[in-house]
Amino acid sequence: MEIGKKIWIIPEGYIPRESTGQGREFISHETACILNTNNAPANIEITIYYADKSPVGPYRVTVPAQRTYHLRFNDLKDPEPIPLGTDYASVFISDLPVIIQHTRLDSRQAENALMTTIAWGT
Amino acid sequence: MEIGKKIWIIPEGYIPRESTGQGREFISHETACILNTNNAPANIEITIYYADKSPVGPYRVTVPAQRTYHLRFNDLKDPEPIPLGTDYASVFISDLPVIIQHTRLDSRQAENALMTTIAWGT
Amino acid sequence: MEIGKKIWIIPEGYIPRESTGQGREFISHETACILNTNNAPANIEITIYYADKSPVGPYRVTVPAQRTYHLRFNDLKDPEPIPLGTDYASVFISDLPVIIQHTRLDSRQAENALMTTIAWGT
Amino acid sequence: MEIGKKIWIIPEGYIPRESTGQGREFISHETACILNTNNAPANIEITIYYADKSPVGPYRVTVPAQRTYHLRFNDLKDPEPIPLGTDYASVFISDLPVIIQHTRLDSRQAENALMTTIAWGT
Numbered sequence: 001m002e003i004g005k006k007i008w009i010i011p012e013g014y015i016p017r018e019s020t021g022q023g024r025e026f027i028s029h030e031t032a033c034i035l036n037t038n039n040a041p042a043n044i045e046i047t048i049y050y051a052d053k054s055p056v057g058p059y060r061v062t063v064p065a066q067r068t069y070h071l072r073f074n075d076l077k078d079p080e081p082i083p084l085g086t087d088y089a090s091v092f093i094s095d096l097p098v099i100i101q102h103t104r105l106d107s108r109q110a111e112n113a114l115m116t117t118i119a120w121g122t
Numbered sequence: 123m124e125i126g127k128k129i130w131i132i133p134e135g136y137i138p139r140e141s142t143g144q145g146r147e148f149i150s151h152e153t154a155c156i157l158n159t160n161n162a163p164a165n166i167e168i169t170i171y172y173a174d175k176s177p178v179g180p181y182r183v184t185v186p187a188q189r190t191y192h193l194r195f196n197d198l199k200d201p202e203p204i205p206l207g208t209d210y211a212s213v214f215i216s217d218l219p220v221i222i223q224h225t226r227l228d229s230r231q232a233e234n235a236l237m238t239t240i241a242w243g244t
Numbered sequence: 245m246e247i248g249k250k251i252w253i254i255p256e257g258y259i260p261r262e263s264t265g266q267g268r269e270f271i272s273h274e275t276a277c278i279l280n281t282n283n284a285p286a287n288i289e290i291t292i293y294y295a296d297k298s299p300v301g302p303y304r305v306t307v308p309a310q311r312t313y314h315l316r317f318n319d320l321k322d323p324e325p326i327p328l329g330t331d332y333a334s335v336f337i338s339d340l341p342v343i344i345q346h347t348r349l350d351s352r353q354a355e356n357a358l359m360t361t362i363a364w365g366t
Numbered sequence: 367m368e369i370g371k372k373i374w375i376i377p378e379g380y381i382p383r384e385s386t387g388q389g390r391e392f393i394s395h396e397t398a399c400i401l402n403t404n405n406a407p408a409n410i411e412i413t414i415y416y417a418d419k420s421p422v423g424p425y426r427v428t429v430p431a432q433r434t435y436h437l438r439f440n441d442l443k444d445p446e447p448i449p450l451g452t453d454y455a456s457v458f459i460s461d462l463p464v465i466i467q468h469t470r471l472d473s474r475q476a477e478n479a480l481m482t483t484i485a486w487g488t
Contacts, residue, residue: 003373003375003457003488004375004486004488007125009125009126009157009159009221010223011155011156011157011190011221011222011223011240012153012155012192012223012225012238013155013190014192031378033377033378033379033453033455034377035375035377035415035455035457037375037415037457049157049159049188049189049190050189050190051189051190051191051192052189054188055188066415066420066421067415067416067417067418068377068379068415068416068417068453068454068455069417070378070380070417070453087155087190087192088190089155089157089190091125091157091159099375099377099486100377101376101377101378101483101486102238103378103481104236104238106234106236112472112479113234113235113236113357113479114236114470114472114479114480114481115225115236115237115238115359115481116238116378116468116470116481116482116483117223117238117239117240117361117483118240118377118483118484118485118486119240120126120221120223120240120243121486122125122126129247131247131248131279131281131343132345133277133278133279133312133343133344133345133362134275134277134314134345134347134360135277135312136314171279171281171310171311171312172311172312173311173312173313173314174311176310177310209277209312209314210312211277211279211312211343213247213279213281224360226358226360235357235358235479236358237347237358237359237360237481238360239345239360239361239362239483240362241362242248242343242345242362242365244247244248251369253369253370253401253403253465254467255399255400255401255434255465255466255467255484256397256399256436256467256469256482257399257434258436293401293403293432293433293434294433294434295433295434295435295436296433298432299432331399331434331436332434333399333401333434333465335369335401335403346482348480348482350480357479357480358480359469359480359481359482360482361467361482361483361484362484363484364370364465364467364484364487366369366370
């Protein structure tokens, strides 16, 4: 049984410039939580859209069979890192059906804020 | 490949009257993050619905080809600004398919709160 | 053009027992933001489900034509108020298509927390 | 009338290791709020997916007829508890249609953060 969709969109993207927490856990970050329930790896191409310049990508990630991968946008490096403090949006295209959920932890202040939504799949 | 829907709804709307942060980044705001993956600009008409008066609009925004636009409701001016501290809802009608995500940053207090959801598209 | 669905579900419900804020704006609350874009009033019946007793309802609300109504669950009184500090869920059945978004403001502590999602419509 | 879906996915999962609150209400937790509107119990099998080991499950829960069950992932014990501070994802398969919403309360810090989304149903 195949579960999910092959195209996912997250229109909201913004990695805060500052963090007050210590360690990787408390750094301000945006995450795309990807679940691959298939018996084969899912190969995913990500394109980042901006407000005032051409899209950048594809970034490539592979989620192993029957694994979840909580991808931090902060960790994307190739072809280039996403600049901090900048509006962006993302499109995920996978060769196998997956499901994606978007989360942001904002630690610009002493007390963290959280938000989440299932991405828009089609 | 066309990605998205032409009609999007955000039933929740409320721009807090106060902010404690400094600078545009920390002003309490509601945002509609719009992604246009098409090769042509998307022309969008927004109507604002209220609890106790007739709808106001259309407000018009254009999202360039292959760009994202993080629209702050606070910035809508024509035909009239949205009053602060007032319940509202919004309907987006686009001439091309887009995807919209709703976010609020509430900085009425020292520590900000965040919330987000993909809007309802049809 | 009719926009929306006639059945909406919000599985998560919990009105915190405490609030630290002052005034209606800062009382801990759960809200169902309803948008009726039709040219006629939408009559909605709400049923509240609990973990350990039979469902209660219907509660009845009417959203006027082309208006939004940000219903606080705290305000439901007839047939009975929803107890604080208690898990519940809600089902909305409308005679006209509407769109519903769920929001909670939690002010049990000095700094508020927020969360939101579009309800599940069918 | 049957309302809901039989398969639900929550790609995001992470139970924070620390809590600052007192009592069950303020312990950091992830919740799956399940609503069963049917006239019969819904039997649900949950599988937990990880980043770097094989899926674990099924965990079994039953939601009585016309009841809601706000399941804390922290409470899952059999076949094994979910480790704290670890990325995971979850798949729910029910024998009757249900609706599921995901919520996290993070009390690692003095002021709690909240997030929620309707899970992805199919």
